[in-house]
Amino acid sequence: MAARSAKSPRRRAKQERAHATLDAILEAAARVLVREGYAGATTNRIAEVAGVSVGTLYQYFAHKNDVFDALIRRETLASQRVLDAERPDPREALGVTLRRVFVGLAAVQPLGPDLYRQLEHVPNALLRRRVTQGKRHVLAFLRTLLDAHRAELRVNDLDLAALVILHATEGITMGASKELFGERMADELTTLFTRYLLKI
Amino acid sequence: MAARSAKSPRRRAKQERAHATLDAILEAAARVLVREGYAGATTNRIAEVAGVSVGTLYQYFAHKNDVFDALIRRETLASQRVLDAERPDPREALGVTLRRVFVGLAAVQPLGPDLYRQLEHVPNALLRRRVTQGKRHVLAFLRTLLDAHRAELRVNDLDLAALVILHATEGITMGASKELFGERMADELTTLFTRYLLKI
DNA sequence: CATTATTATGAGCGATCACTCAGATTCGCG
């Protein structure tokens, strides 16, 4: 029974009360992280904001960073569900698919780039791997989508194009979230990438 | 004589020896930051790597983060010099100018995105402002460049376009630095943005 | 109600880290 991530949830919630507590802790962790940064996100502070004691926090998480690991898992799982719901269809215009994905991804991240930016500051190899896996998932989706439209593309190296789209999107959503968001964000990203990708 | 950043260098180097020490500290800070992350970049560790004692470090910097402030200043000044050397010329193709800027900026950042990524993890309002100022400088340059080529552009909102270019570049250089760098990086960025910007 | 399982508490321990200071070392210069 090889101990994979053996002790992550020390205690598994069996009662209603426990589930509420766990949610409160995760909610508090996200809020504290966004408002006070990683440096301010101490275990005692998170517990305080969650309205519980530190001891309670440590009944559900073995280490401080396990809390943030759970947050990352939550975020990436939501994003993966959006991508998995998409079935690349060559008959739908590439721009339409892309735009829908952008809107969908933005919708499942309530705290948006603010939380994500802070999560990137969490020092932990496990966390970094989870982020990397999330990116590989997006990359695979993009690669499939581009393949479905190969004939219409003016780019040659589809892997390179997927890489460019992924990271350009990340940079723009992270950096320009104050000036650009929602539908306009999706529009501009779609414009940028369709011009980059499509012939004519 | 309002105290602006009054006490930053506690001691100003007057001897050759002191300049060497200061350089060693900054060099060590950059190396430690890149190799061990912000969490591992303790003052004692930086001093150790620099080959001096902690006390020496605190003769040149009032606070730990002043060290990183100096690093950011160094990086942004180098970038600003590259941009200031450019005089947007409407007769030179937009793509050519852009590409030269990309190459120039990459050249003045020896440690590249690795250092920059870690510097973003330094928690300090002053530092964030310095980064913001650097971005505003880039934004202003891009805006001027786009203005010089206004007639050839298919985008309407030049401020928005500058924003997109800045952050897309940031995302790609930060995220794809393992797979894409140097000339190929500059080529792909140029392709992406000329297709985005130019008519035909 | 009694008994056991589950969940919650929070003072405090140990470790780490930013930063200090009293003194040693080295340099500039007559």
Add this chain to the structure above:
DNA sequence: CGCGAATCTGAGTGATCGCTCATAATAATG
């Protein structure tokens, strides 16, 4: 040399933070 100024040293101090554990409160069971 000699002497003052500049530079360097590093053990130590106070504060903070991750995390524990003995104990208490609450829920489920019969």
